[in-house]
Amino acid sequence: MLLMGGDRIDEAVAHAAEVLRAVKDRDWSAKAGGLDWNCLETAEHVAGCLVAYAGQLTGRAADGWVPLETALDEGTDPEGAIRVIEATGAMLTAVVRTTPRGVRGYHPYPSGSADATGFAAMGVAELLLHTHDIARALGVDAEPPAALCETVLGHLFPHVPPFPNGGTPWTTLLWATGRGTLPGRAPLSRWRWRNPASLPAGPVALREVTPAAAADLAAGGTGGLAWIEGGPFEGTRTAAEMVTKAYTSGVYRPEWGMYVLVRTADETAVGGMGFHGPPDENGVAEVGYDLAVRARGNGYATQALRALSQWALTRSEVTSLLAVIEPTNAASQAVVTRAGYVRLPDRDTNRAYGLRRA
Template sequence: MRTMSGDQVEAAVASCTAALRTAVDRDWEAVDAAGLDWSCRTTALQIAQAVTKYAGQLAARAPHRLPLNLTLPEGTDNAGLLQVIEATGALLAAAVRTAPPGVRAFHPYPFGSADREGFAAMCVTEALLHTHDITRGLGLPYEPPADLAASALAWLFPHVQPGPAPWPTLLWATGRGELPGRAPVTDWNWYNNLVIPTERLVLTGIRPAAADDLRLGGTGGFDWLDGGPYEGTREACSHLMKAYEAGVHRPEFGVFALVRPEDGRAVGGIGFHGAPDDERRVEIGYDLVPGARGNGYATEALRTLTQWALDRDDVDTVIATVERDNLPSQHVVGRAGFVRATVEEERTAQDTYDMDAGLLLYLRR
């Protein structure tokens, strides 16, 4: 699995400061960073300011934006600014390492919060991209370690189709470069994963980095009850990775781990089979590890995620298919508000959407 931790924070900051230290005697204020309205010095300060805010938000577990800002004493030279970047990177690395799994803090885009991996990934992305902007402005060569760019893409850009090499792909995805066969990017943002709380669970969006590990038999970074997810979750992650590799993955319509806040254990998976179709329908599926069954977790998760989808403007109907002899799952969908489709609706699903004749179709609108 592509890791994202304090180690990656430190590596990104080291890559940044090593590149900029070669031009520490230049006038950074007199030169604009490439593609930005900021000077090279202001852009370097932006790295330190952003990382300071990330460290503060995560360390405080802040549910809102903290009134944090970093300013430099008058007379601070470029060498001093680089030391500040190193110091703020160390602070964030420590905050990431000491934050328990699943802890989140406020970040506005796109779903209102980020976890420790998200804050680490945002730091890596800020450091790499703004170092690129500064070095281009100063006329210096710069290419960070490929594994840092690859990790940033896998953790923070789940909507971006992987390219032939991670660094050019990250530059293209952020409007800083071109990729053969792809249109230029003029508007971009990153994606922290979506989390949706229920009464007893947190539905935690699974990123491509974690999904890739899960499909290959790993844990995806989760502490699973009974030693691992049920096979359906691994299969769902395989479908997620196919969509990601094809460039059609929509993170909010991906796969979620069912995590119990009381002990941090993952007890199952739930998710969509893809984005809504032209008829504004989306299919949902779920499973639980055997030791978690019989507690109502599946019903709770299914009811919550279905309602989340129906509250959107692009979904009118959520569908679920269940094997004819799977009575427990039929009871779950019924308790979650789904109703059995009519014979005509099932026949249409079989003829038009290749639904297996051995499955029952349930709908919730």
């Protein structure tokens, strides 16, 4: 999967402009497919979303939407609307490319904020989906590039098994947004996309890794992050492979995968932490973690594990957490002990530690 950013917005804008210009001489007063807006109003909505997403980042909105509105001038024709989409798309691209790492803006789904890659993904989704709505009303096809659809799914819809029952990235994206059908799946009348979570942990933050970013890490990339020298460590890449495998096999559950530990002072990624999967039938979730060598000895892992453990133990489906550690790894055993875990009976040749809900 591709990483999300300004290049993806540019691709989506180019696709939208090409499709819409092919039908600019048709009747844009027609209702856009499946919506209450007509085609011109739908184009206005797209431009409004692109400006709003840029505003959330530039305004550093923390607890609500920046109060601004985008509207087409009275009498704007379809060509004018297309040029507005191109202009507002370029605005969002510029903002995404220049927003410093770590900056987040308010967005409600599901954790209350998103970073630049999240707003880029939402902008791409608005462009692809509403171009489809307009094109559908005007009697033409608007299928975007498969790689672009796959990337949107991997960033915003990690809860949707990819391409089930012979579906394609595009048909899966249409189904996930209530616009299409897939064999063996009931149509959706309500849906939400998801932005990855960010959990504070003292000098570091735990940033949830999307399946798209995990695929890049597993393939030897950076996952879109700036890593400390020597990172990411081997265990982080192994965890990314686990996330990728779970996602492609349709069993991945958001929040119960991988997080990257980012030092917030300079937005440098220093390690990985997360779960081996969702809680089992007894409510036990297994944790794992590693740090790049140059990041060790600063307490990052201990503080991050405390924060992640506290978050997990507030979830109703969790009764306890488990860490299984090789007996020679004294440093890792010290981390779990400082985080409040207690020794349990050994698991085969490894030592086990657990933390139960108070």
